[in-house]
Amino acid sequence: MSDPISRLDQFRADSPGAPMSSAAEVRRRGDQIRRRTRAVVTAGAAAVAAAVAGPVIFLSTGIGDQGIDPAQSDSISAAESGAAYSAAPSALTRANLPTEDDLVADDPYPAWVQEQTYDGEGTDPYNECLTESLGDSGAATTFRRDFVARPGAEMADAAGTLNAVVGEFDSAGEAEKVSIDLSDAAILCSGVDGAELAGTLPVEGDVISSGSIDVVTYQPDEPDKNAVWEVATAVVAAEDRVLVMTRKRGVQDYVSPTTLQTSAVNAAYRLVGVAPPGAPSTDPSVDPTPTGSPTEGRLGDANLVAAGELPALDRFESALGWNRYTPTPDVPTLACQKEWLSTLGATAKVAADYRWDTDRAMVGQVHVAVLEFSDVNAAGAAYNEVMEWMEVCPANKLGVDPDVTALPRDVSADLDAGPKRAARSQATYPGSDGNDSIWFETELVAEYDTRLVLVGYGELAGPCPPSTGDKEDPCYQPDQPDSWPGRILAIEKAAVTAGISDLR
Template identity: 55%
Template structure:
């Protein structure tokens, strides 16, 4: 399930970066940089435990010395090596190599997109801009740079819409110079002043493993070719590891409501390559966990949520159609839409320990007439779930999402509801929002009638969307509806969706 596009300042997480070193420590590191005999020592055990804990990586910072033996480099290309001239005769030569670039296995291709595969590797920053928002790294003082471009695996579903991913690594004369460049590049990525009409879509920190400091900034803008009916998205991760930087850029075309790209896992993995090490495994098998139980390495806790907590299509109510018994719901691949239309931030901002999602669509005659989105969130503590419920309740009440334009209005205020499930829930709230449907650029009165629900039991939350198409009347028995009974069938369908979803999500709770 993809989170919604987020263009508000509160979407930036407040997690602090690793503390900056003292001036004496920076000078000592500078001397070590010139000697270039380093080994990577720390971060292993703690990083493995944090990496397997969830899809969003927040690891404890722990950085020792660089590895002496880097990973084997890919076969060289015909592109000549490009190393910036030393500013003085005493400046050190760089020992950055292609082995410090991320590989295909380091990069996460989120659903529903296929795996990233290597397209080209360059010595230097390559041909053409890798990121329209950023200046050249050579202009920022880099001693050496290398670049690697990736594309989605050809022939796979959604490959054409996946866009491109490009990684550039650079080395500077000192950790201070690298941090200065990182801050300048992050500022450039967040504003993207080089592109007219760029709008901020979201921002997140990058922490963990060997990372000194990093940020992910996402902007969108309208391309010159407006016939594409999509915005251009540029997601930029700029990560510093002492005197080195890695810049990862994801570019793609997105519709208005597509959730911003998250590059956190890929960025942390790339940081390990930057210092000549392999990233820790993304998961640990049960056999591996048991065999390592006697060692000092910590293992991640077992997952609480699974697909078993998600409603299935057969439990959703059919929509009666004229001349037919009903239209049938179909589970679909994750869609570029938020779980709740009125979401005001990425769901990751709620800081759940785990989440699982599923989406369904219902069509009739090639036209979409129904949408059901479901996300189940598990929190480490009750207070985290309580705070998340209050946040979502606020979203439903105010509908602050950026897609809430002049055509949207909320048909009723958010209100507490009862859901007849076992076990009995702690609390639940629901609202009905109405918004114009996409008519392919032509005027029409098609409207989505969207019930959005949040329910809580202990440390678990469930978010549910049940939307049906209508216009000019809601999906009621009569048009226009005149009696309360005209709403009965519609209300029952919404109730059935919510009850089936909540019952499934809370089935294992006492």
């Protein structure tokens, strides 16, 4: 499950929730189809991100013509940070470059810190996949800032490098065109021999007119290295400005691709000099509706199933059992989501994730979301939209392409309290251990008056599915007597019972 590959970016961000799509959305969906035909999937969004054991580091950061000493850069950053979120400046300045406050360091790496800041784009190439710089593309003004993981911290040497380049163009239309061209170049990565596309993500926000993140990998020149190069390129157009953010690192092939989602969105707001929305996160891989707490007083924690109410995953020993945790940026409620749940137009939402951990790995995941709508018509329209997601399941945002093994079927008779409508689907996607492990996911959407309850349950098994309890099944294993279908239904019932507890 976790994956967009973010899975949730894979699985939550494909189609619009409104009747009419924006120009950026139309372009993004077209790009997704085009990219899918030539993508070589190398990483799974369902993967649990693994730390690089014995990291191989072969990264370096160049210094441009007008590099700034890191000691000076700290004082500049402090001044810029206070000014960047004020009124939009009349021209691009260094204040529009992202700071370390905008950047998110993915676990287990330490926080990013500034290393150098440049007037212009520097003299060394900052992204080997791009055939043109912003200046070459027509930007009148450009600036660049380089970042490194906090020196001396654990895993700092494995984090790689990150840089951001911003440019201002004559018009918003020109900026958007340049961003699309650069995104295409990042996907093809013609400047590197043997580069393969590891995944793509859309980047969206109130100030963004066009944006994508494209990740490629390729073999290093040194054949004895036990890692591959990964280059993640985020390209965002906002008003008449373009941001190019590049992260480069050495990784093993089982490590999930870099996303840069939150960092790119935060940087886009700073790019145009406005404050991000007041939501907890402006990352489009994080649904902006608050989770786990009431919105408009309608939903609350009581609508979320307790971890102790979920049936045990007996075939995997766990000292903790089911453990509730805060939803993470790359994990959707349903593997086959094509859009963020916020696009469905709910007036309130609560959500929670649960995991079953052994001493070696996570082997089970439950994702629950409860959505309240303004009326039954809005709830019905949202149900139909989710049904379409489950039927189509294109979900290929971060390199995972789930195989829909069973299209939705009615399960109303199996659920307590009589939902107006309910449907279930199943999808599979590879695990992250490089063996034959597979995530088997069951997805449920149930409609009750003005409310939807969504449940995604994934269990690690493979190549056979989890035990069905049927001795005639070729995959039946006597040492796994538990019943997978029964466990699925018990999880769905527990989640739905809590989700509609106040409606009874």
